[in-house]
Amino acid sequence: MAADRSPHPGIYEVKKVYQNIWFKNKDWQKGIITIHNNFNFTNLSNYQFKWVLLKNGLPVQTDTFSLDLSPGLTKEVALNIPVIAGLDEWMLNLFAYTKNETIAVPKGHEIAREQFGGKSQQFFLQKQNETGILSIETKGNLIHFNAGKVSGSFNTKLGKLISYKYEDHxxxxxxxxxxxxxxxxxxxxxxxxxxxxxxxxxxxxxxxxxxxxxxxxxxxxxxxxxxxxxxxxxxxYIITYTILNNGxxxxxxxxxxxxxxxxxxxxxxxxxxxxxxxxxxxxxxxxxxxxxxxxxxxxxxxxxxxxxxxxxxxxxxxxxxxxxxxxxxxxxxxxxxxxxxxxxxxxxxxxxxxxxxxxxxxxxxxxxxxxxxxxxxxxxxxxxxxxxxxxxxxxxxxxxxxxxxxxxxxxxxxxxxxxxxxxx
Incomplete structure (x- = not known):
């Protein structure tokens, strides 16, 4: 926290590490997770849960659920998520919010969160679009390239890119x-x-x-x-530049x-x-x-x-x-x-x-x-x-x-x- 009580970004990490609701993966791609109540005296029926399914970073479906779980216990939960298929990158976000307002905490305040699939490498397996017609012209130490509206120049004496434009911008x-x-x-x-x-x-x-x-x-x-x-x-130290066909x-x-x-x-x-x-x-x-x-x-x-x-x-x-x-x-x-x-x-x-x-x-x-x-x-x-x-x-x-x-x-x-x- 800053001196004026405004939060530093690190507070979100501290909050997550300290949270008393633990979400664990059982088979999240099929909607199966486990939830542990690490509170000493509070039943999880006091909280509203929400899940959000993401496809390539964007939410595609969400729903809420409730859970009756006493302190210290763990329960397996089956979420009604759609079938995950294809080469897209999928993730599942889970949240817990307060159902009721208290003196210190408002209704709807997030008290726990988790993400499954965040370490996925699926995006990097997807092929990038590199199609186009690349033309190259060499003049002394300068290599000029052009692909449609994209153009640029590379100086081989300096070993540096010196120009990169789109529509002359x-x-x-x-x-x-x-x-x-x-x-x-x-x-x-x-x-x-x-x-x-x-x-x-x-x-x-x-x-x-x-x-x-x-x-x-x-x-x-x-x-x-x-x-x-x-x-x-x-x-x-090596830098390799590959000028692709689309510029x-x-x-x-x-x-x-x-x-x-x-x-x-x-x-x-x-x-x-x-x-x-x-x-x-x-x-x-x-x-x-x-x-x-x-x-x-x-x-x-x-x-x-x-x-x-x-x-x-x-x-x-x-x-x-x-x-x-x-x-x-x-x-x-x-x-x-x-x-x-x-x-x-x-x-x-x-x-x-x-x-x-x-x-x-x-x-x-x-x-x-x-x-x-x-x-x-x-x-x-x-x-x-x-x-x-x-x-x-x-x-x-x-x-x-x-x-x-x-x-x-x-x-x-x-x-x-x-x-x-x-x-x-």
Whole structure:
């Protein structure tokens, strides 16, 4: 909670962990679940239950039910859900609400929730539409591509995308580049993350282009492989761009730390800048509030529509890592004319979209006496597209690390995503 008693996003996770109604899976695809009453004195007949069936992130059917279950007991419940079939991604949400108003709690207040199917990988098995007619023209170091109303340019000397347009409208103001750091959180300062992991703060600036390998255009498009080395430590980092036949760009990034004695990586991902006018955000992933890899079970996977202006959490007393979303299938940002880009993960990705850069939120190795009101908004939207970042922890704020599964300590990381225009 903030000093003014406004809730921080983490309160939703705390509430879920502390809830006294436990939903367990028996065979949820057939509507069979178990419910445990962990209250000491309260019968579950005091609550109204609701289930919502989601298909590809959108609700398709819902119903309510009641349950007479004494404290400490467990009961199997059969829900009358429709037959789940096909290659779609299905999920089942469950909620419990108060039936009656009390002095402290209003009627209809949610006291428990659960989602089944949220870790599904079914979306990523679905084939993406990549059909189109791609034309390529090479002029010196520049590769120009065109597919219908989509066009762009790639500079092989720089190893970078330098233009990407739809109907002559530039879709990005800054193109995807590697990034490994996050602005330290209060818990990060407690476990000395800024000092211990400080190498990664400017690691993106240490990447030097080694070679660019240009493939031959084939039925899948055109592949451009850019091989980098992280200077001094000779760490290989590879970005592979595949220009697809419909003008979309598939980007794969990988790093190999094998044999290198490196500190834990705060994040593995890339960032890009988008026009300030891309105020609308639609995404399919965990929401609606900010969530992180170790703080996201209360954030259900679904389809959400939000604004960029809603992403920054203003009631953190000090600027820090902020506004993250996890388990993202796709996210799109666009303006009032519906011009913008869509980013689709080929595995779950994470994103944030803020009017500030990570550098703006980072005070350095020690806390500074600054507040969100001290920040100046950028003239662009800074978007992070990550495989993941370290958890936020919270066992205590004076030394405890995030739990081991939420630390990025592997020797190798790789992920892929597709960038494409939003078609009108």
């Amino acid at each position: 530039s879709l990005m103001t800054g193109f995807p580049e590697p990034y490994f750091w996050r602005a330290p959180t209060d818990n990060d300062f407690g476990n000395q993350m800024p000092q211990k992991l400080g190498f990664w703060r400017n690691a993106h600036q240490l990447l030097q282009l080694d070679t660019v390998k240009l493939g031959v255009q084939n039925s899948n498009g055109l592949v451009i492989e850019c091989n980098y080395k992280m200077t001094a430590l000779d760490i290989p 979309a760009i598939k980007i794969n990034a990988s790093i190999d730390l094998l044999g290198k004695k490196m500190p834990e990586m705060p994040r593995f991902g890339m960032r890009l800048n988008l026009p300030k006018t891309y105020e609308q955000i639609d995404f399919y992933g965990r929401g609606p509030w900010e969530n992180y890899p170790d703080r996201n079970t209360a954030s259900f996977v679904g389809m959400y529509q939000q604004k960029v202006s809603e992403q920054f959490v203003m009631n953190y007393v000090r600027p820090q890592e902020n506004g993250y979303k996890t388990d993202i299938r796709w996210v799109q940002l666009y303006d009032e004319q519906h011009r913008g880009i869509k980013i689709t993960g080929l595995q779950p990705i994470c994103f944030s979209a803020l009017p500030y850069t990570a550098e703006d939120l980072d005070p350095g190795n020690t806390k500074k006496q600054q507040h969100p009101s001290d920040l100046n908004e950028r003239k662009f939207i800074s978007v992070h597209i990550d495989l993941s970042q370290r958890g936020v922890g919270g066992d205590n704020s004076w030394g405890a690390l995030p739990h081991s599964p939420y630390l990025l300590k592997n020797n190798q990381y790789s992920y892929s995503y597709i960038v494409e225009p939003i078609l009108k």
